[in-house]
Amino acid sequence: MTADRTGTTRLLILLLATAVLATVAVVSVVRAADRADERSRARPGEPQARPGTVSLLQPDRLLFRNLAWGPERDRIASVPLDAPAGARTAAGQDCLRFHASAAGTGICLRRKGGVVPGHEAVVLDARLRPVRTFPVPGTPTRARVSPSGRLVAWTVFVSGDSYASGTFSTRTAIHDTATGTLVPNLEALTVLVDGRRHRATDHNFWGVTFAADDNRFYATLATGGRTYLVEGDLRSRTVRTLRENAECPSLSPDGTRIAYKKRVPGLPADAPWRLHVLDLRTGTDTPLAERASVDDQALWYDAHTLVYALPGDFGADLWSVRADGVGRPRLLLKSATSPAVLATSSAS
Known part of the structure; x- marks a missing residue:
């Protein structure tokens, strides 16, 4: 029994x-x-995107991650540069972070399925087809392609979820599509702070932007509770600090200015940044007319204008502001983020 x-x-x-x-x-x-x-289901008041062909070789286009609700949400969409509020054409490529070059290379940071879900970095060709995929150890936050399309970079959070928290850790990688070389973590490079070699366990890099020579790059370095604008050299495998209190740099099309976000004393701890532009030749630092705290890596829309994301009704909207500190911000595109400008003067 x-x-x-x-x-x-x-x-x-x-x-x-x-x-x-x-x-x-x-x-x-x-x-x-x-x-x-x-x-x-689309939501009232939102722009609509329709599926179609999107190519990195189409001139004078603005590409971005579409946040308008509907079947094309999170997909890469395209609009004319001179009519960004026009009809959106969406590719069949979902990305959390995206950037591309008019030379025909794109980078897409996206979720991956499987038994253990995670994220991956996908190098795209001119038709937005995957060319090579890399697993990434965290949550996507930044992506950039060099003007020539040869170099791609991405940053992920390994822990934490905000630059303002002070508790995050990052991994930033650079891949050379011509040689197949991968620098999986910029922390492996030699760091020079004020000209002296700096060794520390808390080096964190993010926000790469490339020069036109496919060797030099700029990025943010955080260490010892400080953030620095750094210039990197891939051939010598070194980075050197240029100035403090500079995050998420973006190099202008002519390579003479860097847009970046700067922590301003007196602003709220959860919204501490203001956009600035640094003239690399003269050292002149210009605060821009955007008064909102921009937690984004701004992009040069053209030689005189920056575009960046701010929180919006359906996730984020793209705004623009002049790079000389005058004028006022204007709404460029609703329900959009991660822009890429496809023009002959596109910046990294």
């Missing part, structure tokens, strides 16, 4: 476990269907 009761108990436990798993599976499917249905 004991053996019979034991067998019956085991059978009941097995049946109960099977029922629980089946219930969980049904709930997951229903929730996934609800999310898919919600994604497929």
